[in-house]
Amino acid sequence: MSVEADTVAALARARAAAPGMALATTAQKNDFLRRLASSIRDSRAEIIRANATDLERARKSGRGGAFVERLTLDDQRIEAMAAGVLQVEALDDPVGAAIEKWTRPNGLKIEKRRVPIGVIAMIYESRPNVTVDAAALTLKAGNAVVLRGGSEALGSNGFLSGLIAQALRDAGLNPDAATFIRDPDREVIQIMKRSRELIDLIIPRGGKSLKEALEGSAVALLPHFDGICHTYVDSAADLKMAEEICLNAKCSRPSVCNSMETLLVHRAVAEKFLPALAARMTAAGVEIRGDERTRKIVPAARAATDEDWDTEYLELILAVKVVDSLDEAIAFIARHGSHLADAIVTGDAEAAARFEREVDSATVYVNASTRFTDGFEFGFGAETGISTNRLHARGPMGLNELTTYKYVVGGTGQVRA
Incomplete structure (x- = not known):
């Protein structure tokens, strides 16, 4: 299959899994998160081995300094990933929560209620912990997630995404709700940004090249770019x-x-x-x-x-x-x-x-x-990014920032004059 056919098929699987994830109970989602945290801790040695392959590839290609530091996973960072997942598990489920309610003079009862966004695509570079943080938060908020990490972390991200899929399966949820795109071809980003029928929101985390790659996106962006x-x-x-x-x-x-x-x-x-x-x-x-x-x-x-x-x-x-x-x-x-x-x-x-x-x-x-300025430090458990946007969400993005809302209106037979 072509890059486009493979990518569209992966996005379609995530789209098909999204309705089931939106209806998942808090108990199911928390069961998934507990299983994921446990498997991360149990797989510590395997994660470090997969990460070592990425680090060796990065060094051979001349990478160093901050790039390698962000790419590195060690015991402390692996434990932080697992602890972050459990902190997300302990947070209140935002799905279905009433943001506000009021009654109109005609008796209509209006409620503004949190609902999942749908399919969220994460495009990120260098930091494999983002794979776990993004999955924990987006899935607990009732969304399906598409994970597209950088080629430099393919081994680490691939292994971690396998743990996520297995934890979803073991919790009775559709593993396609967390779809990992393995193809490192930059054309994948171009396909994703055109796929507005399959993706509801793209959250990019990266620098100038990613910003340029996403220019003209047909899909809404909630960017995390420069941090000056x-x-x-x-x-x-x-x-x-x-x-x-x-x-x-x-x-x-x-x-x-x-x-x-x-x-x-x-x-x-x-x-x-x-x-x-x-x-x-x-x-x-x-x-x-x-x-x-x-x-x-x-x-x-x-x-x-x-x-x-x-x-x-x-x-x-x-x-x-x-x-x-x-x-x-x-x-x-x-x-x-x-x-x-x-x-x-x-x-x-x-x-x-x-x-x-x-x-x-x-x-x-x-x-x-x-x-x-960090989701963990703000008490969000983790973060999918730090938004510098002015619409929808700003700053560290936790569970509430990964939902939208709808109005539910109850009546007793009212009709509009």
Whole structure:
């Protein structure tokens, strides 16, 4: 069969499984999730072996750094996957829940009720844990899911998708409700974005090439693309607190989208703050790229270019700029940010309130690290992505964000005049 025929057949299987998944009981879905968590833990050695094949292929092709870090599965990450599945299992089932209800003067009772979206396609790169996170959340929300990971993680994703299918089967659910597309051909993405009769929503997680591949999609997109996150250290900041927040935001896991890429520092505290922070960043292996004022304070910093302010490094590189005011910081974030996560460190309540109100990002932090922008940290169990969209969902996407709603109207014979 051709790439198109194979892909359309896979999508059709997911579409056929969707109605049954929408009607699955909470008990059935939770049984599936418990079985999946157990099989992930029991298959730890096999998962690591499959992942080792992917890692070897990536290194032979010249990949390294952040790419390999995101691709890697170890005991800790495998346990985190299983724990995330169980956290999703413990959450309330959103399907059928009443969002709101009211009664009209004519006696009609109107209820706005959560329902599954239908078939959700996940297109993602590098991170095989997304296979499990996406399946756990989309299926618990009553959807069918199509999983299309990158070629670099084919072994890991293939093995994990097999565990998902078996757990569905053992729970009495249709394994086609989680359809994994193994073909790494980029044409698959083009076929998917044209298949609006088979897919209701595409959630892409990737960079520039994926964004370009999905341009002109006939299927609705809920994108998770760039993560150019800022931390602004205000003139009224507790500088010791700011140091710890900045180190965490940059160094705890630089390869992920919620890590800090650009640091903005108010000129009133720059000379006191930047030398100590730069010493700790350098000791942690961070390369600093600064504007002219930053380099006067930190001479070892490389000169930042215009391109640096718009770059998602996903590694131990930090762009630093000294600003004259809160206004300048907010304007800079609006011009160069990706609307994913931005933070202010300040003891000034008015400055904090302005930052909260005026920074148009999916998550805005006051005196905390941007690294908390994560479904697990928000109590969602896992996430299918972090939406920077303005419609339907923003920020980490959990169960509720994977549903839509319908109105159910009850009457006693009313007719419209």
